[in-house]
Amino acid sequence: MKILNLLSKITFVIAVLFSFTLSLSAQSVDEGKTLFNANCTACHAINDKVVGPALKDVSKRREEAWLLKWIKNSQAMVKSGDPIAVQVYKENNEGIMTSFEQLSDVQIKSILAYVKAESEAPAAAPVANATADAATATTASNDGDWKSMINWLLFIIVALLVFIITQVFSILSRIGDIQGKPVVNWNQLNSVLLIVFLVVGMGAIVWEFSAHSKHTIFNYGPASAHGAEYDDMFMITLVLTGVVFVITQILLFWYGFKYKSDGKRKALYYPDNHKIELLWTVVPAIVLTVLVIRGLIVWNDMMYPKEQNGRKIEIFAYQFGWNARYAGVDNKLGAHNFREVGVINQLGVDTNDVNAYDDVVTNELHLEVNQPVDLAFRAKDVIHSALMPHFRVQMNVVPGLPTKFSFTPTVTTNEMRTKTGKPTFDYVLLCNKICGSAHYRMKMKVVVDSKEDYKKWMSSQSVLVANKTANKAVALN
Numbered sequence: 001m002k003i004l005n006l007l008s009k010i011t012f013v014i015a016v017l018f019s020f021t022l023s024l025s026a027q028s029v030d031e032g033k034t035l036f037n038a039n040c041t042a043c044h045a046i047n048d049k050v051v052g053p054a055l056k057d058v059s060k061r062r063e064e065a066w067l068l069k070w071i072k073n074s075q076a077m078v079k080s081g082d083p084i085a086v087q088v089y090k091e092n093n094e095g096i097m098t099s100f101e102q103l104s105d106v107q108i109k110s111i112l113a114y115v116k117a118e119s120e121a122p123a124a125a126p127v128a129n130a131t132a133d134a135a136t137a138t139t140a141s142n143d144g145d146w147k148s149m150i151n152w153l154l155f156i157i158v159a160l161l162v163f164i165i166t167q168v169f170s171i172l173s174r175i176g177d178i179q180g181k182p183v184v185n186w187n188q189l190n191s192v193l194l195i196v197f198l199v200v201g202m203g204a205i206v207w208e209f210s211a212h213s214k215h216t217i218f219n220y221g222p223a224s225a226h227g228a229e230y231d232d233m234f235m236i237t238l239v240l241t242g243v244v245f246v247i248t249q250i251l252l253f254w255y256g257f258k259y260k261s262d263g264k265r266k267a268l269y270y271p272d273n274h275k276i277e278l279l280w281t282v283v284p285a286i287v288l289t290v291l292v293i294r295g296l297i298v299w300n301d302m303m304y305p306k307e308q309n310g311r312k313i314e315i316f317a318y319q320f321g322w323n324a325r326y327a328g329v330d331n332k333l334g335a336h337n338f339r340e341v342g343v344i345n346q347l348g349v350d351t352n353d354v355n356a357y358d359d360v361v362t363n364e365l366h367l368e369v370n371q372p373v374d375l376a377f378r379a380k381d382v383i384h385s386a387l388m389p390h391f392r393v394q395m396n397v398v399p400g401l402p403t404k405f406s407f408t409p410t411v412t413t414n415e416m417r418t419k420t421g422k423p424t425f426d427y428v429l430l431c432n433k434i435c436g437s438a439h440y441r442m443k444m445k446v447v448v449d450s451k452e453d454y455k456k457w458m459s460s461q462s463v464l465v466a467n468k469t470a471n472k473a474v475a476l477n
């Protein structure tokens with residue numbers, strides 16, 4: 001009896017301990033996720049190499065003490081000659097990881113707990129699927145190998161051909177020298193090559209348009225109120241310059257062919273003609289003025305909207321990612337203060353500003369359909385550029401220089417999925433300035449919601465300065 005009693009007590013204690021550790025780790029995984037997203041995703045992913053290596057199973061290959069030291073200051077470890085640190089540093093082309101001295105041991109442990117949880121997560125995926133994926137992955141990479149081999153072969157063949165042709169011509173010209181009479185009529189040859197170039201080049205343009213224009217985003221129309229106007233201007237400019245391009249190129253190459261030197265004809269001296277000069281100055285000037293004025297009207301609509309009721313959102317750019325900050329119910333963005341930049345408050349939102357209390361920071365941009373938005377842009381480090389191609393908008397994001405524009409999204413993500421026939425379609429906000437090594441992956445998902453969905457999503461987000469939000473009501477009254 002005694003033993004049974006003891007056993008049950010032990011089980012109870014173990015159960016309590018177990019549930020305690022469970023809830024502890026669950027909590028820290030959540031915190032770890034927040035910290036990881038705020039500090040590490042610029043350079044790391046769990047399963048992929050980004051700037052730094054994939055962090056999957058990092059706790060298995062390194063000691064915890066080593067990881068704590070590394071994350072706080074990896075360069076110090078490399079400099080002190082720690083063999084593993086030096087190896088990791090070398091293996092990653094001596095990329096420099098930011099120091100995180102401001103992270104506490106507990107915070108780093110939470111991050112590692114999150115990384116561990118994520119490392120184990122995909123194992124739950126159906127095995128059959130995984131093997132099938134693996135199989136397609138290997139065939140795909142085999143295909144890739146073949147393609148790159150064929151490309152190299154083509155390259156070598158072309159290089160050899162160029163070499164042989166130049167050799168043949170140099171021999172021919174030597175023979176000409178010896179005979180005292182050129183074997184090749186260079187003028188004749190070059191003038192024919194001009195026409196060949198013209199025909200091949202124009203053919204390539206036609207092919208390019210017919211083969212690839214079906215892949216451009218112009219095929220399913222703009223997703224913003226001003227988008228149709230923008231597309232109109234784009235098409236008019238493209239057609240006008242296209243016509244001029246075709247005419248001038250044909251004239252250029254045809255004249256080169258027709259008036260090749262035959263040794264007999266003398267060039268006509270034709271200094272100027274006022275009528276022609278006037279024509280080709282005034283006509284383009286008028287055309288350009290019309291185009292620019294029309295563009296200015298659209299530009300002014302976006303920079304200085306007539307109605308000031310747009311929803312205020314701040315777009316924050318850093319190497320290498322984006323955040324969106326929503327102004328909350330008061331539709332006023334709180335101020336920011338660089339002194340408050342921290343591991344959680346990456347944007348340095350001024351937590352003492354009443355207007356900041358209800359601000360919400362996310363790394364996904366949600367917009368409500370048919371609701372005007374005023375976007376304000378801020379950069380942390382270098383110049384970025386926010387491009388949202390489906391909405392036909394783009395704006396530079398410059399440190400210390402606020403920029404902005406307003407627009408109205410008109411097509412929800414779901415509608416666009418039907419329109420494009422792609423069930424996984426998502427709008428994006430991309431960086432359009434080469435801003436550093438991971439520039440290519442600096443993008444943020446953009447979701448256009450219906451009114452209801454937007455409300456639902458917004459209410460699921462937590463405000464930045466949670467403990468002060470209650471005071472806000474008082475402050476506002």
Ligand SMILES: [Cu+2]
Binds near residue numbers: 431433434
């Ligand atoms: Cu960038």
